[in-house]
Amino acid sequence: MERTTIDLWVGIFVALGLAALLGLAMKVGNLTTSSIGETYIVTANFENIGGLKPRAPVKSAGVVVGRVGEINFDPKTYEAVVSLSIDKRYNFPKDTFANIYTAGLLGEQYIGLEAGGDETNLKNGDKISQTQDAVVLEKLISQFLYSKATEGDDKASKTASTSTETGGDALDASPLDKIGK
Numbered sequence: 412m413e414r415t416t417i418d419l420w421v422g423i424f425v426a427l428g429l430a431a432l433l434g435l436a437m438k439v440g441n442l443t444t445s446s447i448g449e450t451y452i453v454t455a456n457f458e459n460i461g462g463l464k465p466r467a468p469v470k471s472a473g474v475v476v477g478r479v480g481e482i483n484f485d486p487k488t489y490e491a492v493v494s495l496s497i498d499k500r501y502n503f504p505k506d507t508f509a510n511i512y513t514a515g516l517l518g519e520q521y522i523g524l525e526a527g528g529d530e531t532n533l534k535n536g537d538k539i540s541q542t543q544d545a546v547v548l549e550k551l552i553s554q555f556l557y558s559k560a561t562e563g564d565d566k567a568s569k570t571a572s573t574s575t576e577t578g579g580d581a582l583d584a585s586p587l588d589k590i591g592k
Contacts, residue, residue, distance in 0.1 A: 450477060450496040451535040455509040455522075460491045461545030463511055463520045469495050471524040476501045479522060495522065497533075504529035505537065511545035520545060 460482065469477035477497035485492050497503070506527030513520050533539070 449499045451499055451533070452480065452494055452496055453533050453535075453537050453539055454492055454494050455539040455542050456485065456488065456490040456492055457511065457542050457544050458490055459544040459547060460493065461511060461513075461520055461547055462518065463493070463522070463545065467519070468521045469497060469524060470521055471501070471503070471526065476524065493522070495539075497524075502532040505531050505533055506541065507533065507539055508541045508543065509539045510543040513546070 463479065463482065465479055465482060467479040468475045469479060477495055480494035480496045482494075483492045484490075495509070503524055504527045506529040508525040508527065510523045510525065511520055512523045527541075
């Protein structure tokens with residue numbers, strides 16, 4: 412092969428690689444175009460939205476049914492107010508649950524809708540009243556560590572009470588010593 416032919420093929424492969432990286436970056440950044448047509452807007456209040464971002468997917472049964480619109484802070488209730496743009500093809504009952512979930516290794520957060528059993532459906536401007544906040548890993552770890560610390564305190568207090576009941580130091584006493592008393 413000629414040098415120019417090899418250079419041409421290398422250039423094509425480099426261009427394809429850059430296009431693939433751009434597509435991946437747009438997918439990760441949630442910047443791809445969506446196939447959602449006409450929508451209706453509903454809102455939901457959350458105490459903690461974690462890393463939820465505008466344009467995050469709204470899913471039901473694993474299917475994207477909408478996108479997160481604006482995210483605002485309500486200074487009266489101290490909650491995040493999230494507006495959801497839901498495709499008009501999908502109707503959800505008024506008692507629908509809105510939960511924040513995490514998907515994948517990259518930790519993308521999305522809103523999952525779980526339909527209730529109400530006869531009337533959500534309309535434009537309605538509010539979803541039943542919500543579940545995002546699970547924050549740091550909060551779970553701190554709760555686990557706190558429960559382990561209090562569990563250790565409980566064991567120490569039980570040991571101390573056993574020591575005072577037997578009239579000696581429970582750490583120094585062996586089971587044979589207790590039998591002889």
